[in-house]
Amino acid sequence: MTFLSRIMLLKSRAHFSTDVQRGGTTMNGVAFKGTGKRKTEMARRRVGLMIAGFTAVYAVIGGRLVQYGYAQPEVTSSILPADRLMASRPDILDRNGEVLATDIRTVSLFAEPHKIVDPDEAVEKLATVLTDLDIKGTYKKLSNPQSHFQWLRRQLTPKQQSQILALGIPGIGFRPEKRRFYPGGSTASHIVGYVNIDNHGMSGMEKYIDNQGLADLRDLGMTSDGPLEPVKLSIDLRVQNILHDVVSEAITKFEALGAGGVVLDTHTGEVLAMVSMPDFDPNNPAASAQEGWLNRMSNGTFEMGSTFKSFTLAMGLDEGKVTLNDTVDARYPIRIGGFTIQDFHGKHRVLTVPEIFQYSSNIGTAKIADMVGTEAHKAFLAKLGLTTRMKTELPEVAMPSQPREWKKISSITISFGHGVSTTPLQTAVAGVALVNGGKLVPPTFLPRTQEEADQVATQVIQPSTSKDMRYLFLVNGVKGSGRNARVDGFNVGGKTGTADKVVNGRYVGDKNFNAFLAAFPIDNPRYVVLTVIDEPKTDKGNGAALAGTSAAPMAGDVIRRSAAILGVEPKFGEDGSALLVSY
Structure with missing residues (x-):
């Protein structure tokens, strides 16, 4: 064997020896089988490590979710999805x-306190833009490293936003929101209502809209920032503005505690205008005293004085106890239960039914009520809706008060x-029911x-009774206490009411709640106007003003300025055919 052949043989033996040492197997291919097994085991280990890794990651995520679930409300409650913060409310429009x-x-403006490096510096910088910033409260919010979200100021102006951005404070950010804007300010504040800082309806038609399902959708996260179908009201902004002006001027003129008014369509029950003062600016409701939030027209209850004589005479006529041609003895006061009923300006004679209404006779009215009877009287007022809670869209509606037990003196x-x-x-x-043919139509702001209207109306008095009441309103508007509400060409009829107010359980004569109930044109009434004024004073400073000199002129001013807008054509001359009138 040559030297080269020996070297080749030794090299071949060394190769197989190494394979045997590595695999511990023989040369017949078993060594290759052991290598495959090791690779399979290694692959299994890698898959197991990957499964363990994914399990750990999902366990961390689940743990964080549980942690957020148990976190304090102030940490997470304000962190809302952007679409929830941007959720729209429908526009509110008048009838036009x-x-x-x-x-x-x-x-x-919000902050992430855990990212704030220097709370002191951040507060100092913010105070240069937000001059009314609560320094201590803001510092407390920013110095809490466990907090991840805090509101600092809601609804900034664009200028404030740009100024704060220029400060370059880390951990400070902005969230887009919606702000409710009322172009008319306080003009229709008690009707429209207002929203809170989170754009949730708090009163008026704003709250009504929420109660129709918007609030539920918002709670479920189903609202969006897309435009919604506007809500149109029955209000005529032109008439509303006129009424607002008249009521405001009356408060100033008579130095009154409050005043109000309403204009109703006699056929549909639509509220065309309604004002209560003091009022508030819905763009900044917190700036008004709580007194301004009270809607005196629907959420305040008052004794309405002699305007109730309209209902008493309608009751007597409808029950057939009296006719317009009958007379009642009003010569002597009525003494009952330790009380004496007498007339303010008594005629001390027998009065016809129209004269009882014209002279506002307490004695004559009381005797007509006595003819009808206590139980029938109570039922008649209930039929007119005067002793039960009124149903309408406004949430602010008060429950009337009446005696627990009606006695004869009560009636x-x-x-x-x-x-x-x-x-x-x-x-x-x-x-309205007294002059529109006898139909009680529930009021609506839509x-x-x-x-x-015909589908929801209820016939409460006979059409003939309504015709007689229109005549009585006309007589009082021409000859009686409603003269100061007359407007040439528009044939105004009405009834005044001067009610003494109760102070410390007693009626006092120097504090009145005055009202005037008017309808026009009285031959075929299309609109009813009611004006009220609380504790008006005379221009001479000698006590309380009466309804005929305070509430009646208010109604006259409203009719004079709004009749043409409402489409009522004036008529001049005895038969109404004259086209021109000379002033």
């Missing part, structure tokens, strides 16, 4: 499409407006057609 409420885009005093407190809006609605 004028905007009463709409959404505008804005931003709010007598209630006949001329003492002993029952109801809301002015209810009084106006009942007044558009309603004549056909829709």
Whole structure:
């Protein structure tokens, strides 16, 4: 064997020896089988490590979710999805499409305290832009390293946003939001209502909209920032503005505690205008005193005084106890239960039924109520909706008050407006039934057609009774206490009501709640106007003003300025055919 052959043989043996040492197997291919087994085991280990890794990751995620579930509300409650923060509310429009409420885009300032490097410096910088910033409260929020989210200021102006951005404070950010804007300010505040900082309806039609399902959708996260179908109201912004001006001027002129008014369509029950003062600016409701939030027209109850004589005489006529041609002896006061019922300006003679209404005779009215009877009297007022809670869209509606037990003395005093407190809006609605043919139409702040009104209306008095009441309103408007509400060409009829207010359980003569219930044109009434004024004073400073000199002129001003807008054509001359009139 040559030297080269020996070297080749040794090399071959060394190769197989190494394979045997590595695999511990023979040369017949078993060594290769052991290598495959090791690779399979290694692959299994790698898959196991991957499964363990994914399990650990998902365990961490699940643990964090549980941690957020048990976290304190202030840590996570304000962290809402962007679409929830941007959720829109529908625009609110008047009957002619004028905007009463709409959404505008804005931003709010928030902080992530765990990213704040120097809370002192951050507060100092923010205070240079937000001059009214709560220094201590803001520092407390920013110095909490466990907190990941805190609101600092909601609804910033664009200028404030740009100034804060220029400060370059780490851990400070902005979230887009919606802000409710009311172009008319306080003009229709008690009707439209207002929203809170989170754009949730708090009163008026804003709250009504939420109660129709918007709030539930928002809670379920089903709202979006897309535009919604506008909500159109029955309000005529032009008439609303006129009424607002008249009521505001009356408060100033008579130095009154408050005043209000409402204009109703006699055929549909639509509220065309309603004002209560003091009022508030829904763009900044917190700036108004709590007194301004009270809607006196629907959520305040008052004794309506002699306006109730309208219902008492309608009751007597409808029950057939009296006719317009009958007379009642009003010569002597009525003494009952230790009380004496007498007339304010008594004629001390027998009065016809129209004269009882014209002279506002307490004695004559009380005797008509006595003819009808206590139980029938109670039932008649309930039929007119004067002693039950009124149903309408506004959430702010008060429950009227009445005696727990109606006695004869109760019926007598209630006949001329003492002993029952109801809301002015209810009084106006009942007044509509007296002049529109006898139909009680529930009031609405949404558009309603004549056909829709007929479906919900209730016949409460006979059409003949309504015709007689229109005559009585006309007589009082021409000859009686409603003279100061007359407007040439528009044939206004109505009834005044001067109610002494109760102070410390006693009626006082120097504090009145005055009202005037009017309808026009009285021959075929299309609208009812009710004006009220609380504790008006005379211009001579000698006590309280009466309804004839305070509430009646208010109604006259409203009719004079709004009749043409409402489409009522004036008529001049005895037969209404004259086209021109000389002033």
